[in-house]
Amino acid sequence: MTGPTTIDDAPGDVSSPDTSGPTFERLDRRVVPYWLVSGLFGNVFFVLILVVALVAFREPLGDNATLATIAVAVLGGALVLFGLVIPPLAYRRWCFSIDADLLVARYGVVFHEEKAIPVSRLQHVDLSRGPVERLFGLATLVVHTAGTEAASFRLPGLTPPRAEQLRDAILEARGDDTV
Amino acid sequence: MLFVRFADGLRQSILPVIISIVAQEVWLAVAAGVFFVLGLVHAVVRYLTFQYRLTDDELVTTEGILHRQERRIPIDRIQDLSFESTLLRRVLQLVVVQVETASGQGAEARLDSLSRRDAGRLREVLYQLRGRAAGIGEATAQPAPRVLFRSTGGELALLGFTNNRVGASLIAVLGIFELADQLGLEDAFRGLLGGVVDRLSMFGTTWTVLFFVAVLFLVMLAGWAVAIAASLVMFHRFELSERDDVLYRRFGLITTRAQSLPRRKIQRVTVEASPLRRLFGTVVVRADSAGAGAQESQRNANQVERDILVPLTAAARARALVAWVLPGLDPLRLSWRRVSPRVVVRVGLKGFVLGVVGLAVGLPTIGWPAWLALGAPVLAVAMGVLLYANLAYARAPGHLAFRHGLLGQYLAFVPVRKVQGAVLRAGPVERLFGLAHVTVFVAGGSPTTLGNLPRDEAETLVRDVAIEAAAARFVW
Numbered sequence: 289m290t291g292p293t294t295i296d297d298a299p300g301d302v303s304s305p306d307t308s309g310p311t312f313e314r315l316d317r318r319v320v321p322y323w324l325v326s327g328l329f330g331n332v333f334f335v336l337i338l339v340v341a342l343v344a345f346r347e348p349l350g351d352n353a354t355l356a357t358i359a360v361a362v363l364g365g366a367l368v369l370f371g372l373v374i375p376p377l378a379y380r381r382w383c384f385s386i387d388a389d390l391l392v393a394r395y396g397v398v399f400h401e402e403k404a405i406p407v408s409r410l411q412h413v414d415l416s417r418g419p420v421e422r423l424f425g426l427a428t429l430v431v432h433t434a435g436t437e438a439a440s441f442r443l444p445g446l447t448p449p450r451a452e453q454l455r456d457a458i459l460e461a462r463g464d465d466t467v
Numbered sequence: 468m469l470f471v472r473f474a475d476g477l478r479q480s481i482l483p484v485i486i487s488i489v490a491q492e493v494w495l496a497v498a499a500g501v502f503f504v505l506g507l508v509h510a511v512v513r514y515l516t517f518q519y520r521l522t523d524d525e526l527v528t529t530e531g532i533l534h535r536q537e538r539r540i541p542i543d544r545i546q547d548l549s550f551e552s553t554l555l556r557r558v559l560q561l562v563v564v565q566v567e568t569a570s571g572q573g574a575e576a577r578l579d580s581l582s583r584r585d586a587g588r589l590r591e592v593l594y595q596l597r598g599r600a601a602g603i604g605e606a607t608a609q610p611a612p613r614v615l616f617r618s619t620g621g622e623l624a625l626l627g628f629t630n631n632r633v634g635a636s637l638i639a640v641l642g643i644f645e646l647a648d649q650l651g652l653e654d655a656f657r658g659l660l661g662g663v664v665d666r667l668s669m670f671g672t673t674w675t676v677l678f679f680v681a682v683l684f685l686v687m688l689a690g691w692a693v694a695i696a697a698s699l700v701m702f703h704r705f706e707l708s709e710r711d712d713v714l715y716r717r718f719g720l721i722t723t724r725a726q727s728l729p730r731r732k733i734q735r736v737t738v739e740a741s742p743l744r745r746l747f748g749t750v751v752v753r754a755d756s757a758g759a760g761a762q763e764s765q766r767n768a769n770q771v772e773r774d775i776l777v778p779l780t781a782a783a784r785a786r787a788l789v790a791w792v793l794p795g796l797d798p799l800r801l802s803w804r805r806v807s808p809r810v811v812v813r814v815g816l817k818g819f820v821l822g823v824v825g826l827a828v829g830l831p832t833i834g835w836p837a838w839l840a841l842g843a844p845v846l847a848v849a850m851g852v853l854l855y856a857n858l859a860y861a862r863a864p865g866h867l868a869f870r871h872g873l874l875g876q877y878l879a880f881v882p883v884r885k886v887q888g889a890v891l892r893a894g895p896v897e898r899l900f901g902l903a904h905v906t907v908f909v910a911g912g913s914p915t916t917l918g919n920l921p922r923d924e925a926e927t928l929v930r931d932v933a934i935e936a937a938a939a940r941f942v943w
Binding site: 401 | 886887888889890891892893894895898903908910926929930932933934936937938
């Protein structure tokens with residue numbers, strides 16, 4: 289699923305992503321089970337709706353019922369498989385670095401992205417912790433710029449102390465250079 | 468303002484009344500009347516409750532009785548003030564003032580129907596206050612505005628001529644057919660058309676075809692005439708002038724608009740030459756300010772014309788203007804770097820796949836014309852070459868320039884100190900070719916993207932732009 293030029297192909301070496309340039313930091317390991325749970329939860333829910341719909345509409349579907357069952361099975365299987373496969377790959381791909389000038393993040397399994405945001409442009413910084421996230425002891429740092437599109441950026445899989453540390457560091461480095 | 472509302476309401480209720488008379492449905496007229504009265508009440512309430520005042524550092528507006536709303540806009544956050552005056556308002560010497568901030572949601576506040584004198588005073592006071600906030604002495608005498616650009620009638624006519632409205636007028640004609648169909652005039656229409664065709668068929672097929680080609684041609688001519696007239700009316704006496712680093716635009720024959728835009732608020736300048744306009748060596752220049760933030764899909768015609776710096780001019784004049792609007796940038800002395808030539812292979816491969824699929828699907832179903840699908844790869848390679856010729860980027864101190872186009876050519880200049888972020892993206896196919904695309908975000912306007920860069924070059928570009936942006940002090 290990933291191309292030839294990427295670090296994902298580094299055989300078995302989970303602990304060293306492409307961290308050339310400034311010092312890059314990995315996400316917390318617990319982000320993988322967190323993604324697995326939150327992703328699967330959504331997917332399973334979706335598949336369940338499909339199954340319920342299938343049962344409810346068996347009569348009007350008539351001869352097409354078998355076909356529909358196969359379609360739902362394939363779709364559901366693919367979704368669940370995706371939900372299982374993507375999080376570890378995403379974890380291996382994710383890395384970020386924050387210094388006084390720049391926030392750089394690399395992520396994306398199918399579509400690789402590398403984002404660079406000048407710290408001085410950050411409007412405000414949020415810490416967000418959803419219920420599942422709290423279960424795994426994780427936090428997400430949400431930074432906002434003044435852009436109209438992609439104006440907020442989420443940095444997931446941080447331990448709460450690290451997230452707070454990053455937030456304070458950003459607020460300090462940012463100075464008073466915003467809108 | 469009351470009178471304008473009254474007239475607007477009257478205008479809006481005329482159509483339902485006419486329809487109700489035609490359709491002989493009384494309830495429609497009654498409904499229109501009710502809406503009219505409601506609208507009038509609304510206008511009176513608005514007039515009585517809407518207030519604005521200017522404090523030392525804020526513009527405060529209050530409105531509403533039940534749902535009372537007070538809005539405070541810090542003066543140094545105001546990006547742009549625009550004045551608009553429809554025909555009726557012009558007769559009454561009134562203007563609509565729109566206040567825009569960087570919220571990216573379009574106008575922050577709308578002051579409807581201020582008298583022209585009040586509006587002018589508001590602007591003067593606003594700029595004075597802002598000048599004071601920026602540390603500029605308030606006592607400086609106001610020099611006369613310097614005219615940077617004035618549209619000629621010929622340019623505006625060419626703007627209309629090269630506007631892509633000819634196709635639209637064809638669609639309009641089809642719409643008329645449709646409407647005739649809906650209104651039950653179909654039979655009369657068909658009878659008319661049938662009569663014409665009958666008479667023509669006496670002269671033979673050639674004449675029939677010629678007749679329809681002639682009709683089509685006339686429709687196109689009419690479309691052109693409408694487009695030219697529209698741009699002549701819309702941008703009548705377009706003038707761009709400058710005073711104290713603030714750009715002023717004024718234009719319009721029926722609805723006049725006067726807008727101001729501080730130069731330092733400009734987030735991006737684009738120079739666009741659509742294929743037809745490129746043929747004439749002319750371009751359209753636009754400037755995005757942080758206030759114009761609505762996303763591309765939500766933009767209505769009004770917003771699009773709002774961004775215009777120059778409706779149409781010769782490319783050379785446009786370049787001189789860009790150099791003035793973005794100090795430190797000389798569009799003539801940029802050293803453009805092309806993207807990876809692999810773009811040709813990539814687009815060509817796409818065409819090849821398309822051609823093969825077309826052939827495989829088409830041959831059993833539609834027969835020999837399916838071989839035409841093999842033209843796709845050839846076409847794709849030609850497209851790839853054109854793309855490669857136009858795709859490029861350039862770095863100048865403090866600025867970033869992107870270029871793209873197929874038959875036309877579109878340039879975008881972004882001051883790096885306005886950059887809010889940069890991102891590199893590489894999808895599976897792009898990675899296969901070792902390519903990536905780079906998007907640069909500014910506050911307001913749409914993001915600027917350049918595709919088909921070699922991956923390593925894209926990485927360097929993203930990093931460099933972000934670092935330079937971080938080093939530059941950001942000023943609004």
